[in-house]
Amino acid sequence: MTENDVQVFEEVCRKFDANDHLQALQELRDLASRIADPWERAELNYHEIMFLVGIHSVPEARQRLEDLKRVLASLIKSPSDGYEIGSQFSLPVMARNAEVRVTIEEGKEPEALRLIEDFVSRYPKQLSLPDFRPIVEEIATLRGVLLANAGRWADARPFLEQTSPPKAWKAQHCYYLGRCCYEFREYERARDKLVEALNLGLDANEGGMAHYVLGIVEYHLSDMNAAKRQFELSLKTADPAYLGHLIWEWLEATSRALGLQAEAENYRRLKDGSPPKSKVN
Numbered sequence: 001m002t003e004n005d006v007q008v009f010e011e012v013c014r015k016f017d018a019n020d021h022l023q024a025l026q027e028l029r030d031l032a033s034r035i036a037d038p039w040e041r042a043e044l045n046y047h048e049i050m051f052l053v054g055i056h057s058v059p060e061a062r063q064r065l066e067d068l069k070r071v072l073a074s075l076i077k078s079p080s081d082g083y084e085i086g087s088q089f090s091l092p093v094m095a096r097n098a099e100v101r102v103t104i105e106e107g108k109e110p111e112a113l114r115l116i117e118d119f120v121s122r123y124p125k126q127l128s129l130p131d132f133r134p135i136v137e138e139i140a141t142l143r144g145v146l147l148a149n150a151g152r153w154a155d156a157r158p159f160l161e162q163t164s165p166p167k168a169w170k171a172q173h174c175y176y177l178g179r180c181c182y183e184f185r186e187y188e189r190a191r192d193k194l195v196e197a198l199n200l201g202l203d204a205n206e207g208g209m210a211h212y213v214l215g216i217v218e219y220h221l222s223d224m225n226a227a228k229r230q231f232e233l234s235l236k237t238a239d240p241a242y243l244g245h246l247i248w249e250w251l252e253a254t255s256r257a258l259g260l261q262a263e264a265e266n267y268r269r270l271k272d273g274s275p276p277k278s279k280v281n
Contacts, residue, residue, distance in 0.1 A: 001040050005031060009044070021055050042071050042091055049098045058105045065102050068095055093126050097135050100142065113146045134166070141165040141173055148176050153183040171200035175210050182213055190217045208238020215250060228254040245271050 001009070008031050016024035028051060032044040045068045052061035072095055096119045103112040116139055120127060127136050144159030157180050165173040178193030194214040202210055215230030231251045234243060248271035255264035 001035065001037075005035065009047075013047075016051055016054070021051070025051050025055075038071065038075060039091070042068060042075070043094070045071070046091065046094045046098055050101065053098075053101045053105055056105060058102070061102045061105065065095070065098055068098070089126060090131070093123050093132060093135065096123070097139065100139065104142065104146070109146050109149055113143070113150070116143050116146070137164055138166060138169075141169055145172070145176055148179060153180055156180060157184075171197050171202050172206065173197075174200060175202060175206055178210070179213055182217055185220075187217050187220050190214075191221070205238045208234045208236075208243060211237060212243055212247060212250075215254075219250065219254065224254050224257045228258065 008027070012024050012027045012031065015027070025048065028044060028048055032041050032048065035041045035044060045064060049061050049064045049068065052058075052064060072091055076092065096115070100112055100115050100119065103115055119139065126132055127139075140159050140163040144156045144163065147153075147156035147159065156176070160173065160177045160180050163173075174193045174197035178190050178197055181187075181190035181193060191214060194210050194217065198207060198210050198214075211230045211234035215227045215234060218224075218227035218230055228251065231247060231254065234247060248267045252264045252267035252271060255261075255267060
């Protein structure tokens with residue numbers, strides 16, 4: 001790309017980061033349409049996919065990913081497994097990263113985990129290079145999250161402990177690390193990480209679950225007032241149906257521990273009328 005094209009691309013990225021998503025996406029597409037070099041255009045198509053993932057436009061992201069894979073298949077006849085950096089060597093790595101991200105957005109977490117495991121085994125040399133460090137950190141973070149969601153906490157822990165996630169993922173990373181510490185009964189550290197996650201900002205349901213797990217942690221640390229407060233906060237930030245009947249069970253238990261018998265009875269009635277869902281206990 002020319003120096004002017006590079007400046008346009010950098011401005012597009014700044015607009016996207018500033019939440020001017022649709023304008024940034026259109027300007028990125030306009031830029032790609034002006035680029036003659038197929039390698040440079042393919043790289044811009046990769047960034048388009050990542051923009052679409054960022055705004056959760058999943059079917060379009062999948063379509064553009066399949067387009068990118070077809071282009072790369074026509075451009076790359078014999079992929080290298082060496083340490084070189086250049087479009088022929090970097091774009092397959094970037095495309096695989098995009099495929100992981102799209103697959104996660106599609107809700108296909110077991111498939112995404114298989115893709116990650118194949119990714120890191122297929123490109124060990126490229127992923128050891130400094131140029132790919134951001135992708136390595138993202139993939140390690142995602143691997144930890146996916147393993148955690150599968151209930152494989154012992155497998156997830158090394159990835160959650162050792163990675164430095166992107167800034168935008170810090171809150172979610174702290175939440176999962178806090179959950180991991182809770183699973184291993186490291187309650188003090190679990191409390192620290194869950195509080196950090198909440199302070200950094202989580203979406204409604206993850207925030208509700210963070211308060212819920214933090215309530216259980218406080219219960220195990222014998223602070224019934226703090227535990228009850230966290231359970232009540234979980235109800236304010238997440239749908240009770242999402243939390244399931246165990247939220248009422250915990251509120252009943254903490255209320256009885258605090259001598260609040262009327263509240264405890266009310267929570268017991270709510271528990272009896274709620275379907276089970278939450279697996280955290």
